[in-house]
Amino acid sequence: MKNPPSLDQLIAALKVLPGVGPKSAQRMAFHLLQRDKGGAQRLARALDAALGQVIHCERCNTFSETPLCNVCADPGRRQDLLCVVEMPADLLMLEQAKCYDGLYFVLMGRVSPMEGIGPRDVNLDKLMVRALDGVVAEVVIATNFTAEGEVTAHMVGELLKERGLTVTRIARGMPVGGELEFIDPGTLAQAVFERRRLA
Amino acid sequence: MKNPPSLDQLIAALKVLPGVGPKSAQRMAFHLLQRDKGGAQRLARALDAALGQVIHCERCNTFSETPLCNVCADPGRRQDLLCVVEMPADLLMLEQAKCYDGLYFVLMGRVSPMEGIGPRDVNLDKLMVRALDGVVAEVVIATNFTAEGEVTAHMVGELLKERGLTVTRIARGMPVGGELEFIDPGTLAQAVFERRRLA
Numbered sequence: 001m002k003n004p005p006s007l008d009q010l011i012a013a014l015k016v017l018p019g020v021g022p023k024s025a026q027r028m029a030f031h032l033l034q035r036d037k038g039g040a041q042r043l044a045r046a047l048d049a050a051l052g053q054v055i056h057c058e059r060c061n062t063f064s065e066t067p068l069c070n071v072c073a074d075p076g077r078r079q080d081l082l083c084v085v086e087m088p089a090d091l092l093m094l095e096q097a098k099c100y101d102g103l104y105f106v107l108m109g110r111v112s113p114m115e116g117i118g119p120r121d122v123n124l125d126k127l128m129v130r131a132l133d134g135v136v137a138e139v140v141i142a143t144n145f146t147a148e149g150e151v152t153a154h155m156v157g158e159l160l161k162e163r164g165l166t167v168t169r170i171a172r173g174m175p176v177g178g179e180l181e182f183i184d185p186g187t188l189a190q191a192v193f194e195r196r197r198l199a
Numbered sequence: 200m201k202n203p204p205s206l207d208q209l210i211a212a213l214k215v216l217p218g219v220g221p222k223s224a225q226r227m228a229f230h231l232l233q234r235d236k237g238g239a240q241r242l243a244r245a246l247d248a249a250l251g252q253v254i255h256c257e258r259c260n261t262f263s264e265t266p267l268c269n270v271c272a273d274p275g276r277r278q279d280l281l282c283v284v285e286m287p288a289d290l291l292m293l294e295q296a297k298c299y300d301g302l303y304f305v306l307m308g309r310v311s312p313m314e315g316i317g318p319r320d321v322n323l324d325k326l327m328v329r330a331l332d333g334v335v336a337e338v339v340i341a342t343n344f345t346a347e348g349e350v351t352a353h354m355v356g357e358l359l360k361e362r363g364l365t366v367t368r369i370a371r372g373m374p375v376g377g378e379l380e381f382i383d384p385g386t387l388a389q390a391v392f393e394r395r396r397l398a
Contacts, residue, residue, distance in 0.1 A: 003287065004264040006245070006252040013245035014216075016238030018230045024218065026288055031217045032246070033253050033262060034307055039215030044246040046205070046212035047231070047239050053205040054232050063232060065203040088202065089225055108233050 007033070059130060061123055062088045062106040071095075071104060078102040080137040084127065084156055086110045086144060094142065102140070105130055110143060110152040119155060131160055138166040145172060206232070258329060260322055261287045261305040270294075270303060277301040279336040283326065283355055285309045285343060293341065301339070304329055309342060309351040318354060330359055337365040344371060 002008065007029060014025035032040040056062065057069035064070075071077060071091075081102025085091050091104050107122040131139055139160050143149035157167045173191040174183060183191075201207065206228060213224035231239040255261065256268035263269075270276060270290075280301025284290050290303050306321040330338055338359050342348035356366045372390040373382060382390075 002269075003291070004253055004262055004268075006248045006264060007262050010245040010249040013238070013242040016231070016235050016242060017213075017216075017227045019223065019226075027218075028216045029249070030262075030286060030288065032215070033249060036215050037250060039212070040246050040250055043212040043215060044243045044250075046209040047243040047246075049205045050209040050228070050232060051236060051239055051243075054203055063203055063206050063229075065205060069203075070201070087229060089229065092202070 056108075057106075060091075060104045060106055061108060061126060062091055062104065076101075079135050081140065082131055082136045082138070083140040083142050085142045086149065086152070090142065090144075100140075103136075107143070107152065110146075110148040111155055112148040113151070114148075122152065124156065124159065127156065128159060128163075131165060132163055136165065138168060140168050140170065142170045255307075256305075259290075259303045259305055260307060260325060261290055261303065275300075278334050280339065281330055281335045281337070282339040282341050284341050285348065285351070289341065289343075299339075302335075306342070306351065309345075309347040310354055311347040312350070313347075321351065323355065323358065326355065327358060327362075330364060331362055335364065337367060339367050339369065341369045 003011070010029045010032075011022070011025045014020055014028050015022065017025075020028070032043075053065050054063050055065065055067070057064040057072055058067050059072040060069060062069050062071075066073075078101050081100075082105055083094065083100060083102055084105050084107065085094065086107050086109065088106055088108075091106055094100050094104075105127050107124075107127065109117060109122040111117060111119055111122055130136075139156075141153045141156055143153045143156075153169060157169070160167045171194065172187070173194060174180075174187065180188060202210070209228045209231075210221070210224045213219055213227050214221065216224075219227070231242075252264050253262050254264070254266070256263040256271055257266050258271040259268060261268050261270075265272075277300050280299075281304055282293065282299060282301055283304050283306065284293065285306050285308065287305055287307075290305055293299050293303075304326050306323075306326065308316060308321040310316055310318055310321055329335075338355075340352045340355055342351045342355075352368060356368070359366045370393065371386070372393060373379075373386065379387060
């Protein structure tokens with residue numbers, strides 16, 4: 001006794017999703033077929049639509065349905081500031097924070113020697129072309145503060161400094177609302193190390 | 200700045216999967232579009248194929264591509280034994296255990312008053328028709344030993360005993376290889392309570 005073939009194929013296909021193993025793929029397939037056929041149909045159509053319509057913005061490399069994304073197409077943004085992030089989700093978070101009015105470049109990943117992801121896989125060549133357009137004066141590196149994010153930041157920084165650009169990194173330190181008693185020691189140490197003089 | 204509409208629709212569609220919230224739906228969508236477009240395409244096709252081909256076995260209610268599933272269509276199985284399980288995954292586990300040669304009935308759920316899932320939602324009417332075919336002599340209840348599984352077992356048992364069938368429940372007790380030191384007290388208490396006389 002086995003599952004019917006088309007069910008097994010659906011379970012196998014669901015395993016392409018990150019974080020989904022055999023057990024949860026089976027649970028998902030059962031759920032869709034038993035309780036939410038409408039949802040399964042919408043998912044199939046949404047996959048087709050996204051595959052057909054989502055491209056990368058020519059300038060910043062983020063997901064877009066048009067050659068230029070909304071941010072890059074906005075003439076009101078500062079053209080001399082370029083912020084480098086790992087993923088579109090990071091760009092969205094920065095936009096939500098309403099703290100930045102320059103442009104972006106989305107690497108679509110981070111350098112990870114452990115996973116065999118090198119500089120070529122994260123569009124560093126495309127970034128170099130973009131950053132060296134003669135208009136960008138400062139590149140703000142906003143990759144994550146993980147091991148991979150830091151390696152990526154270092155690489156990007158070295159490459160761009162060589163070419164004469166000002167390169168900055170977003171600050172590390174205590175989170176807003178953070179209490180010393182509950183913060184991790186590494187963050188606290190960094191916050192002390194990078195302390196700023198009060199005006 | 201927002202995601203492109205087709206990307207947002209894909210993220211929304213992925214949230215129909217059980218256990219997938221907004222953050223992981225976004226991560227899944229990015230992964231599919233960035234790293235595995237082939238996988239996304241296969242998933243869309245597999246959803247369509249499964250929706251088109253998977254039906255319920257007429258006799259046992261499990262997923263099948265044919266009116267009768269392989270087990271129900273097998274004349275070598277005991278026709279007088281009927282095992283009631285919650286989900287097709289449970290049926291597959293019992294088959295893997297090679298401990299049972301009767302037939303099955305798959306409820307496709309369990310009674311859960313907390314979630315508003317009543318007897319009608321778990322095909323108890325279909326089970327009654329199946330169990331009262333005049334050939335079935337014993338019904339083995341193998342729902343889970345969770346609160347909902349036990350409620351379901353009780354309901355199914357009462358309904359079938361009323362109609363004169365022999366109703367049994369698979370045993371509770373220590374797992375094979377289980378050590379008393381590490382077992383939960385409830386299971387150990389049950390194992391003592393349901394102890395058997397050695398032959």
